[in-house]
Amino acid sequence: MTQTDRYDNALSTQSDDARQSYVAGVDGVLGATYGTVQAFERAVLVDPGFALGHVGLARAHMMSGDMAAARIALRQAETLRGGLSERELAHIDLFGLLLSGQASQCRAAVREHVLSYPRDAMVAQLCTNVFGLIGFSGHAGREAELLAFTNALLPHYGRDWWMMSMHALSLCETGQINAATELMDQALDLNPVNANGSHFKAHALYEAGQTQTGMSYLADWLVGYDARAVLHGHLSWHLALWALQTGDTERMWQIIDDAVAPGAAQGLPINVLTDTASILYRAELAGVDVPDERWRQISAYAGRFFSETGQSFADIHAALAHAMAGDADRLAHVIATAKGPVRDLVEPVARGWHAIAEQDWQRALNDLTPVMASHERLGGSRAQRDLLELAYLNILLKLGHTDEARRLVRSRRPVLTAQAPVAGLDQGI
Template sequence: MYRDGYDNPLTTGSARAAELYAEASGVMLAGESGMIPAFEAVTREDAGFALGWVGLARAHHAFGLGAGALAALERAEALTDGLTAREASHINAFALLLRGQGPQAYRAIREHVDTWPRDALVAQTCSSVFGLIGFSGQPGREAEILAFTAGLMPHYGDDWWMTSQYAFALCETGNIEKADQMIDRALAQRPRNAHGVHVRSHIWYEAGATEEGLNYLNTWLQDYENDGIMYSHLYWHAALWSLAQGDTQAMWDRVDAAVSPASGSTSPAINILTDTASILHRATLAGVAVDAERWKGVSAFARQAFPATGNAFIDVHAALAHAMAGDNAALEQIITRPAGPAADLVPDLAAGYRAMAAEDWSSAAGSMMRAMADLARIGGSRAQRDMVEQSLLTCLVKAGRAQEARDIASLRRPLLAESIAA
């Protein structure tokens, strides 16, 4: 039998289809440009190759293109003849995931990975902060991703993808030095690996290496096309560093070109909403004037892209946007009808943003404080959750409690302590 890039047998009679599948899988694992066309090429080469259709379904799903994902998935599910046990399990796992059956998908995927640890496309669903563990809402999710990736490492040798995922988990649990070594190894093998470049950006963020990170991203992004799945998010990282440098014009240039709803970005809606709300708020906290129209734009985008609650990370950013745009009805819906595994944290954080918009700093601090002990459960990265951390610190300072803000920052996020005025 022909095999994929990780030695897993494939049920296709076409050597070319197997080769294209290995290439497309690499593009997906690297977050490189051309993910959907890469899997379309596999299905054109062999329309009877089930995993080619699953890959195409997953590529559509990653960009939030539900109809394309389900159509491709159904093609895969109709191809049952001669499948290996791994392929049948692979199709089942993605069918559960793509049909929104998260808990069942998670169980199926963990069992699948225990049996076939080198099925990288399946393992990928649990390996990063936006994955099934990342958005599980469970306490200790950062440690769980570290355990998951560390457990897979012995199966992958020096593989660039696995090493970059392990590096991210190390970064998010505070082991910056080891993360730094790992990501260098990964990027040396595949320098255009956008997910690896993303991990590299997080490591520099955690290290406070603003200039180094910005210089690197400025160069690297010149050759990254806007259909790459990390496009908007990597521009957000660059915009954040421009803000840290006080280069407001460069920050707005990046936001307007690649991050905001008005940029026309085709990146996943979760990135467009959360990264735009985040940079607008962090700019405000840094003393930059933000036009009310910008908030109205992101609030409207949130209502349209995420009409129902269900993911705390999304819902907290949407609540912030609605609060700052003055859309009280949308904000109240999030506060009164939270949903999803970290729903218990959403009302306090959303009410905190409602109080911030009203400049009721003590009330805002009180609300946010109630959610801080378990903040990581909302999901996303440490760098992204710094938006909430910084919100609390600002509220405390404005409420005349600067020493409390410094004490909290030094315990929770020393990186942010220097942003607190003396």
């Protein structure tokens, strides 16, 4: 009997058990829950000839940061090409492109694939979400591009919790907060354990300035979320950020030390680096004393996991860590070797962090001013890129440009006007 996945795509396995495990694995990938590796492992244990089970396993390994295991799983899938459908063959090719770092080719191939197979969620998910192939494309207008992508797919999915949550995310990141919240609540009603759903419900609450509501919502939701799951560290970062915003510094440090910083977080290195560097600097901006040792720790982590440049969002956070830790050599390396589609912005941001660390505020202003209008290209969510907005705001305050600082926050990030945690802003406004 022909098996199908949850989206009615035919699967080349005869085993109902393998199919069930595959569907569980796919749902785990789509909902960012823990246990996806185990689910796909069960699928291929039951049916070792199930090619998409091996591809799914490769994807699950990628999401847990184990690229070596992902390569082994994908090689196994390669040996099973005979008899596969065109759609299934495309999975092997597409995830091969992803695993070999050919992001732009993979993005183009996903776009092409979903024209024929719009309900192939396992492929479509590569281009959705903030950390997806569109999110990290470096394109100007990539937030609108993501909205167009999910908007085109949405009608094909009916009331599917995953697709609804992805479109809600796209709405949130283009400033449609009410519509995002309404759709996300519906998606979470259908599947309350979808971490991509709770994540961007938290974003919508952040964008709406609902700090207390956001804190209690996310703290409650996190109780049932496995600390080994891919978004645990990042969701904890959101919570730490809100603790900072409410002035609860003790709670902020506790969350960082329990779930965000190197050695505590179990997520992907890009989250550990960007979340830790970000919360440390945002704490400094708020006037919190950040021990030098914390900067040295995250700088060393960046040096270990991101010794070479090329991932712009990681690169700007690595540069921040190196600048604040006083590691001139590593910082110079980021500046000298910045590469990839956003290298033109990585370099001035890295120079800006250097100037900030040296408290040369005029130089910092000169470095960051040309970046502010287009920092969307660097990647990350709006909440994450508030790191740059608030750093820039602080530079203006340091230089005595109080009126300009006031106009800046009101025009660019009005939600932060009343609650931007930047020391000195209250007096300025």
